[in-house]
Amino acid sequence: MSLVCSPGGGFTTMKLRNTLHQPPAGRSAALEFNIFAKFAPLNQPSVRIGGGKSIRIKCADTVAVETIHLPEKPEEPKVDDNGGGGDGASGRFTPGGGGGGDGGDGDNGDGGENEFGPIMKYAEVLIEAESRGAVLPADMLEAAKSTGLRRLILTRYLDLQGSAWPLGFLMKYCSMLRNRMLADPSFLFKVGIEVVIDSCCATFAEVRKRGKDFWAEFELYAADLLVGIVVDIALVGMLAPYARIGKQSVVSSGYLGRLKHACGSLPSSVFEAESPGIKFSAQQRIATYFYKGVLYGSVGFGCGLVGQGIANMIMTAKRSIKKSEEDIPVPPLVKSAALWGVFLAVSSNTRYQVINGLERLVEASPVARQMPPVAMAFTVGVRFANNIYGGMQFVDWAKLSGVQ
Numbered sequence: 001m002s003l004v005c006s007p008g009g010g011f012t013t014m015k016l017r018n019t020l021h022q023p024p025a026g027r028s029a030a031l032e033f034n035i036f037a038k039f040a041p042l043n044q045p046s047v048r049i050g051g052g053k054s055i056r057i058k059c060a061d062t063v064a065v066e067t068i069h070l071p072e073k074p075e076e077p078k079v080d081d082n083g084g085g086g087d088g089a090s091g092r093f094t095p096g097g098g099g100g101g102d103g104g105d106g107d108n109g110d111g112g113e114n115e116f117g118p119i120m121k122y123a124e125v126l127i128e129a130e131s132r133g134a135v136l137p138a139d140m141l142e143a144a145k146s147t148g149l150r151r152l153i154l155t156r157y158l159d160l161q162g163s164a165w166p167l168g169f170l171m172k173y174c175s176m177l178r179n180r181m182l183a184d185p186s187f188l189f190k191v192g193i194e195v196v197i198d199s200c201c202a203t204f205a206e207v208r209k210r211g212k213d214f215w216a217e218f219e220l221y222a223a224d225l226l227v228g229i230v231v232d233i234a235l236v237g238m239l240a241p242y243a244r245i246g247k248q249s250v251v252s253s254g255y256l257g258r259l260k261h262a263c264g265s266l267p268s269s270v271f272e273a274e275s276p277g278i279k280f281s282a283q284q285r286i287a288t289y290f291y292k293g294v295l296y297g298s299v300g301f302g303c304g305l306v307g308q309g310i311a312n313m314i315m316t317a318k319r320s321i322k323k324s325e326e327d328i329p330v331p332p333l334v335k336s337a338a339l340w341g342v343f344l345a346v347s348s349n350t351r352y353q354v355i356n357g358l359e360r361l362v363e364a365s366p367v368a369r370q371m372p373p374v375a376m377a378f379t380v381g382v383r384f385a386n387n388i389y390g391g392m393q394f395v396d397w398a399k400l401s402g403v404q
Contacts, residue, residue, distance in 0.1 A: 117151030271357030297345030304340030
């Protein structure tokens with residue numbers, strides 16, 4: 001058994017046959033041997049050549065080669081997959097809403113590979129999209145060229161973009177919705193449940209509070225309901241995990257650039273799950289709570305200004321036509337909006353962070369993976385209880401602040 005090194009860095013193992021005829025001096029010799037395996041350099045995939053194939057070569061001038069004696073039974077060659085591309089910071093597709101975190105260059109592990117699938121290269125992505133008759137958005141094409149796309153994410157997009165209108169249309173042209181649906185296919189279900197539960201609870205409370213005057217004051221109820229729907233969508237959407245495609249943007253110079261990059265690196269919620277190549281530190285998760293509190297407070301203050309402003313205008317217009325001794329005072333606009341801002345920043349932010357963490361635990365459980373309706377039922381139950389408790393708490397806050 002001998003091994004001959006090749007100029008390219010590989011080597012070939014072979015075994016000479018027992019019958020070897022020594023040629024006369026000065027003449028070329030014919031050697032016959034069996035190739036067992038050929039090993040390529042480290043940066044190329046290894047290939048096994050079938051054993052037992054006999055070939056003949058002509059030996060011309062003597063060439064000095066290095067010969068290494070190997071055992072009689074060489075080990076089976078192993079396939080080297082190192083040339084297929086890694087999954088570090090420049091080769092990942094993040095479906096979990098992280099934005100770089102602290103572990104962008106870390107190893108994915110088998111769990112991430114099994115859950116999200118392998119990274120598909122640009123040519124593979126194009127072939128898959130063309131086979132489904134789909135055209136990928138510009139940002140996904142750019143990500144496929146530079147970093148590749150996870151098979152699970154590509155498959156989800158191709159399935160969702162073929163949905164009926166308006167979902168299929170929004171998946172193609174609304175990246176905000178698309179990225180959240182790619183990370184969590186139940187995102188729209190959670191938004192819908194939140195809106196339905198909150199609207200039903202608000203309607204029930206309004207009917208009981210206004211009694212026989214409900215239809216006479218229907219415009220006030222409608223204004224509160226519309227603002228409530230906007231708030232519900234914001235509450236769910238701002239904490240929902242979302243897929244980030246391609247490489248993270250380079251840190252811009254200046255304070256605002258660094259602040260934007262830091263905020264983009266935070267998880268979407270305190271208890272967001274880590275995804276392949278993405279890890280979040282405890283400091284980032286704590287910072288997320290306060291960052292989302294600021295966003296929630298801004299939404300609450302803005303919606304409070306709009307909603308209470310519409311209600312105050314309607315009340316003032318009615319009283320200019322017909323006044324009554326039973327009319328309640330018009331609530332202060334700015335104070336009401338400030339109450340909404342503080343309530344959403346503190347109470348709603350805390351409650352919805354906990355809800356997201358509980359939903360993540362349930363969805364990751366073996367029971368929910370085998371029976372998805374279990375996770376859906378849990379979402380309905382926990383969000384219903386949250387709406388009841390949140391409504392009661394807001395009434396208490398309003399009374400303490402003097403708004404009501």
